[in-house]
Amino acid sequence: MTIAIGIIGLGTVGSGTVKIIFENQSLIKKRLGCPLLIKKIAVRDPSLPRLVQVPDTLLTTEVESLFRDPEIKIVVELIGGLEPARTFILEAIKAGKHVVTANKAVLAEHGQEIFKAARDAGVDVAFEAAVGGGIPIIKTLKESLAGNRILSLTGIINGTCNYILTRMTEENITFEEALLQAQKEGYAEADPSLDIDGLDAAHKLAILTTLAYGTEVSLNDIYVEGIRDIEPTDIAFAREFGFVTKLLAMCRETETGLEVRVLPTLIPEKHVLASVRMAYNAFYIRGDAVGDVLLYGLGAGQLPTGSAVVSDIIDIARNILTGGSGRVPPLSYQLSNLVRLPIKPMExxxxxxxxxxxxxxxxxxxxxxxxxxxxxxxxxxxxxxxxxxxxxxxxxxxxxxxxxxxxxxxxxxxxxxxxxxxxxxxxxxxxxx
Amino acid sequence: MTIAIGIIGLGTVGSGTVKIIFENQSLIKKRLGCPLLIKKIAVRDPSLPRLVQVPDTLLTTEVESLFRDPEIKIVVELIGGLEPARTFILEAIKAGKHVVTANKAVLAEHGQEIFKAARDAGVDVAFEAAVGGGIPIIKTLKESLAGNRILSLTGIINGTCNYILTRMTEENITFEEALLQAQKEGYAEADPSLDIDGLDAAHKLAILTTLAYGTEVSLNDIYVEGIRDIEPTDIAFAREFGFVTKLLAMCRETETGLEVRVLPTLIPEKHVLASVRMAYNAFYIRGDAVGDVLLYGLGAGQLPTGSAVVSDIIDIARNILTGGSGRVPPLSYQLSNLVRLPIKPMExxxxxxxxxxxxxxxxxxxxxxxxxxxxxxxxxxxxxxxxxxxxxxxxxxxxxxxxxxxxxxxxxxxxxxxxxxxxxxxxxxxxxx
CATH class of the missing domain: 3.30.70.260 (ACT domain)
Structure with a gap:
């Protein structure tokens, strides 16, 4: 038996995913019990140079051929963005394929539609790579902490911002100087606004809040401030008081309602989150039973994000090998139990x-x-x-x-x-x- | 549908497990899709005072009645130690029950026998609580990093030792003084030797090494030194050089073979493991794809350990609800792929x-x-x-x-x-x- 997969997109994350499956093929087989086979990779232009060597025979420009191939059980969407990603995911589901995606935007905007279609089609949709790169935050919330009431979740979930703030803090340079460094080092895009204005963090926080509290969250519900206006003088004064400046994403249950926000925030310098430097991400979760748990690692990058994609593929392969789909609800709570809790206004x-x-x-x-x-x-x-x-x-x-x-x-x-x-x-x- | 469980042992971890299932019953149902029912709890003396209120009707002194009850699908062994724990686990398996245990000693000594019996009987054995309390280290190694070659795993995995070393470091007191404090605060047993001589860490490391490398490890293979002989003067000198003293458990792949050891070790004070204080545990994993990942939290205690037990119960309940057992091999690698790699001598x-x-x-x-x-x-x-x-x-x-x-x-x-x-x-x- 072999589990055949089709991949859409061979950019950074796609290349990482393919590289891991190629290089660790025999190791994966020893764990999973059967090999993973990459059967087709859909790309826009097969002649482009790639970060990974792939036999030409695997490449196709026809995405639909993945959906039509009866051997392909899992379709991996790695093109990002809203369209055509949303359409491809829905078509794959309609064709009875399980789906793995790293696309936080499409989940934050069209999650409901996608997860309902998957439930109706009896297939799984997995998305560990959408938040925190290779850090297993999604699985931890959905499975490892399934017995816990989540009291709060506080994260450093945007590597670009953390890189910029770390350099501003350690070298006393301005935001503009640090941003330039981040761009030079490949930690920030030419247009960095999605990251530095907090929208990327908000997308991720929307997903995490749903997983933690079983509530649907729209981006409009989340109060967001980015890091553009942070000045070195404030970082320095904060340090004199014993605080470190971080862009924190946070959701928290309080007696007066749910709080969900992304804000530059001062945290005590002795707190374990304060030691999260440069492009690292971290999730600090307080559960009523487990107490405080921290998950830390690289939140982006070809191989770390590929690692999460591969773990999702293996997870679904295990479902295929031993039983049915729908083993763990995609949003941690059964879809029928999702509610819409009011979120406390920032004021x-x-x-x-x-x-x-x-x-x-x-x-x-x-x-x-x-x-x-x-x-x-x-x-x-x-x-x-x-x-x-x-x-x-x-x-x-x-x-x-x-x-x-x-x-x-x-x-x-x-x-x-x-x-x-x-x-x-x-x-x-x-x-x- | 209801998933009925039977619990053996109502000590610290047993009480925590029961408390979580009672208090978060409705939350668990929203996630799992059906309720967990505690049907029987086997104890030696039903008249003893307990850390949790339990209806008398649940208690029994007849462990065998759990195995005979056809409604009970999962048996949770929480008495610890080698015998009768081993026998109870094997009897439960023989009766077709899935097993959850927090017992690292029985797994380190009799794991092979137990896992083979489980495979033959077609049932699952889960043990997240055996290492690192509520920290999801077992699931992370088995599932979230399943696509990775593990290059190294370095852990602070004994809370008692970390508590003692932290107090010695921060208050410049002797080992004996710090041990006394640990005993007063409930972080060390009256006979602390299992912890301070490193055997508890070695038990856990044996399990982790098997999960990481697919190799059987006996305790004799692991070089162990405890913390009895650590003097405040060495901790202080190490700090002058910029190092912090920790009891580290480590397994690592090198070109000349596998290294597995538990040793008091100096690590750079800026390393994220150096900030792990008091009774906290942490696992620092380097994977070839994911890079460096840290998991951090409380490695012991009634509710943190109970949190891990409940997550295992829910995991198995999900297998029962959607398909078969054996979805994830208990030791990460398929049992038929387990080998016995030579471990490099300490010299x-x-x-x-x-x-x-x-x-x-x-x-x-x-x-x-x-x-x-x-x-x-x-x-x-x-x-x-x-x-x-x-x-x-x-x-x-x-x-x-x-x-x-x-x-x-x-x-x-x-x-x-x-x-x-x-x-x-x-x-x-x-x-x-």
Missing amino acids: EITCRYYFRFSVLDRPGVLSKIAGILGENNISIASVIQKGREEGGPVPIVMLTHEAKEASVRQALKEIDQLDVVTAPTKLLRIEKP | EITCRYYFRFSVLDRPGVLSKIAGILGENNISIASVIQKGREEGGPVPIVMLTHEAKEASVRQALKEIDQLDVVTAPTKLLRIEKP
């Missing part, structure tokens, strides 16, 4: 805050600011006021105790209108995951 | 070394020591010589470049016979996982 969340006020160095300024904060029920935990230019602007940096976002916004609005305030106040949230 | 390994010589403060001592090291092909990377008592003993601390264990032993034998050497040289290995 209602509470956390600690970091403020950097830009003020004129005049008597009474601090008391004015403190007064407005007090009126808005925001209590100050510590203050640094440094340097002074006679009559010129100086920074006052402040950490608060727990406060409500709405109060903070109201207070900053009032403070930023003071005539001694020379620039909009910088604001960062502080969390202890 | 043949190479690594960097930390030495602390106790010598009389006389001219020419360092040159004598350096001479012997040189004759044995051991090259010195750095030296600290501190303090001096006129004519009295002083420590000389030295780090080497890569050297061979056999050469090191020979050199230290010669050095320790010098009349200027006042005490046996302290030796620690240095690794960069």
Whole structure:
């Protein structure tokens, strides 16, 4: 017996997947009990150079030939983007093929349609590679923590942002300089906005929140801020207070509702997430039974992402060899048990805050600011006021105790209108995951 | 449909398992698609007080009644130790029950017998809870990394030792003082030798090595040193060189064979494993495709270990609901593909070394020591010589470049016979996982 697969797309992840299956063929057979056979690879242009050597006979430009081939049991979609990926996935399902994909965008936007079609057709759809590259976060949430109520999930889930913030932190360079480095090193695209504005993280967080809480999440429900406006001076002040600046994606159950957001955030420097440097990703999960668990690794790249694709292929092959499909529901909860929990508006969340006020160095300024904060029920935990230019602007940096976002916004609005305030106040949230 | 289970043992892990199933019953049903029912719990003395409230009607002293009950599909062995655990597991298998166990000792000693019986009976045996508490290390090796050649696995896999070493490091106290604290806090047994002498770690490492490399490993093959002889002064000197002292369990493929050992080891303080403090465990895995992955969490305790047991129960329930057993081979490789790879003798390994010589403060001592090291092909990377008592003993601390264990032993034998050497040289290995 052999499990035959068809792959759509031979870009970075496709090449990694093929390379792993070729090189570790005999090892995979010893584990799975039978070989994996790549029968066809659909590409747009067979003459293009590739990252992996593939016999010409495997390549085809006709995607439909994969769906028509009765030997192919698993179709692996690795072209990314919304269309034609969505159509290919749905056609594969209709043809009775199981599907493996690394496509977080298509799942975040069309997941419902895809998973319902798969259920009706009695096939599996697996997507470990869509979040966290080779880190087994999807399987861990769906299987290893299946007995747990998930209290919170906090992740560093965008390698580009973490790379930029790490270099800004360790070399005291600006965002623009760090971004340029990231582009040079291949960690950021020419157009980096999907990453640095937080949308990539939001796509992934939408999927993770569904897996953790059994709730459908649309991107609009997720409050997102990227890292474009982070300045080295804030990273440096935060360090003086013992905090590290990270782009955190977080979902959390609270007594007053579900919180889901992507934000640049200060975390204590001794927290294990603070040690996640450069392009590494990490997921910090708190379960009611398991306590705190961290998964850490490379969240992107040809081979790490290929590793996740291959593990999904093997997983489905095991289902084919021993029984039916639908063994583990694709979104962790049975589709019939998925709900739509309300997500708490950002204004209602509470956390600690970091403020950097830009003020004129005049008597009474601090008391004015403190007064407005007090009126808005925001209590100050510590203050640094440094340097002074006679009559010129100086920074006052402040950490608060727990406060409500709405109060903070109201207070900053009032403070930023003071005539001694020379620039909009910088604001960062502080969390202890 | 309901999946009925029987549990043997209602100690720490048993209580945790029952608590999780009771409290998260409806959540588990939403994920699994049907409820888990605890039908019987076998205990020695039903009148004993328990960590969880259980209806009297569930308790029985007759273990055999679980095997005879046709409704019970899964038997969960949580009494630990070799016998009668082994017998109960084999009887359950013979009765056609799937088995979940948290018992690393019985697997390390009788795994072969148990897994072959399970294969012949067509039932599953799962044991996520046997290593790393709630951390999904077993599933990650067997499933998520199934496409990878494992290059190395390095773990902090004994919480008691890590707790003791952390307190010694952070508070500069002796081993004895830290052990006492560990016992007070419930992190060490009254007789702590299984933990502190490294045998518990060796049991776990034997299992992990089999999963990673498809090789049978006996405990005798594993070179083990515990942490009894670690002194605060060595921990402090190591820190001056930028290293942290951890009890590491490691298996690794090298060109000259498989290395498997448990040793107190110095690792660079910036390595992510160095930040694993107190009773936390961590597994650092290097795969040829996935790169470096870390899994981190609580390696013991009622609820974390119960979390792993429940995930195994759910896993098997899913097999029962959708198909056959034997979906994933219990030892990652198909039983017929298990081999017995030779393990490299400790004398043949190479690594960097930390030495602390106790010598009389006389001219020419360092040159004598350096001479012997040189004759044995051991090259010195750095030296600290501190303090001096006129004519009295002083420590000389030295780090080497890569050297061979056999050469090191020979050199230290010669050095320790010098009349200027006042005490046996302290030796620690240095690794960069």
